[in-house]
Amino acid sequence: MSVEPGWYVDPADRETRRYWDGEGWLGAPISVDAIPPEGPPPVEPPPVPVTPTTPSPVTAAPDWPQHAGPHPGHGRQVGHGPQPGTAPQAGHGPGWGPQAGPPGWAPQGVPPGWAPQAGPPGWPGRPQEPRPHGLELAGYGRRLTARLIDFGIVFLLNAVVNGWFVWRLVEELLPYWREVIRRGLEGNTSTEGLPPIGEQAGLLQIVILMIATALWLAYEVPTMAAGGQTVGKRLMRIRAVPLAALQPLGFGRALSRWNILGLSTLLWFCAGLGLVLQLVGALSPLFDHPLRRALHDKVAQTVVVHIPRSTDPTAPNDRTQPPGDTE
Numbered sequence: 001m002s003v004e005p006g007w008y009v010d011p012a013d014r015e016t017r018r019y020w021d022g023e024g025w026l027g028a029p030i031s032v033d034a035i036p037p038e039g040p041p042p043v044e045p046p047p048v049p050v051t052p053t054t055p056s057p058v059t060a061a062p063d064w065p066q067h068a069g070p071h072p073g074h075g076r077q078v079g080h081g082p083q084p085g086t087a088p089q090a091g092h093g094p095g096w097g098p099q100a101g102p103p104g105w106a107p108q109g110v111p112p113g114w115a116p117q118a119g120p121p122g123w124p125g126r127p128q129e130p131r132p133h134g135l136e137l138a139g140y141g142r143r144l145t146a147r148l149i150d151f152g153i154v155f156l157l158n159a160v161v162n163g164w165f166v167w168r169l170v171e172e173l174l175p176y177w178r179e180v181i182r183r184g185l186e187g188n189t190s191t192e193g194l195p196p197i198g199e200q201a202g203l204l205q206i207v208i209l210m211i212a213t214a215l216w217l218a219y220e221v222p223t224m225a226a227g228g229q230t231v232g233k234r235l236m237r238i239r240a241v242p243l244a245a246l247q248p249l250g251f252g253r254a255l256s257r258w259n260i261l262g263l264s265t266l267l268w269f270c271a272g273l274g275l276v277l278q279l280v281g282a283l284s285p286l287f288d289h290p291l292r293r294a295l296h297d298k299v300a301q302t303v304v305v306h307i308p309r310s311t312d313p314t315a316p317n318d319r320t321q322p323p324g325d326t327e
Contacts, residue, residue: 007036033301035243130290133246135305137292138238140285143304147282149232150220157215165208172198205269213265217258225254228302237307240297249302257300 003020009032010018016029019040027041129137175195183190223230228240228249240249240257249257261281267274284294291303 005040033243033298132243132291132303132305133241135241135307138236138304138306140292142236142238142306143285144282146230146232146236146238149235150230153231154212154216154219157219158212161215162208162211165204165211169201169204169208172201172204209266209268213262216262216265220262221251221254221258224257225249225251233304237309238304239307240302240304243301243303249300253300253302257296257302260294260296260299 003022005020005022007017008020010016010025010029013029015032017032017034017036018025018029019027019036021040030036131137176197179194220230224240226248229238233239241247242249242253261278264274264277264281267277281295285292285297285304288294288298291297293303297303
């Protein structure tokens, strides 16, 4: 049975994608994280032959002072700008803006089709941040605030559903810790004769963590699958969308995105290992450039964007903005 034409992960290099036309691979590979274009890759034009030319000698006027660069007012000569297809280089002086590259040019590390928009006059050579599907990337502050709001909601759910189990756990542990504190206040460091911890304490810890994990899953995964937004994300006007298209995540992608943080809750009783993993996952967008993706975003192939107040969440926002988070 033949495989339908389309973009697939290259079995020879799992870090790239290539276009399969039904009989063989076509065109050059692209990064596995990049958004593939619709249809097959464009046919590369044949190289244009370059005819070598002999530069004509330039003779300076007798009264011109000798200096390293061109005299004031001298226009930019041919060959002084960046070569086609390359990013602008540093060191061109204040006010120098990036030259327009060939069609489809994008900064290094940005998926195809996400070329930076034109900056304001005098904009320096640093390219703008990418705009997935025409939308701004969500800022770190918005993402952290949304996550804290969601944690607060899940905590309240646990107080209602898990409250009785927590109370029973406290009863099992209270005699032991009460005696430890009393001896500590008296300066007694002996551990002999301490009341034993209740037999059900270990089981209660496991039950509490399993219920907390299930509540988090029930709260986050369905809402993310349907619209890419929890209550916290909706309040902060941010949304998780697939890299490939502006569409709902779906249950499978939402579940794989939640697994990185959610399942770590089951490891809280392992010397706090689960909390460490969740902290690393929460801080990971700070170290990902240029798309600011957390570890769970990379697993699910998603990116978090900012939804403007005056725009429909599914409509692209093509406003020109300077680089960086503007809110």
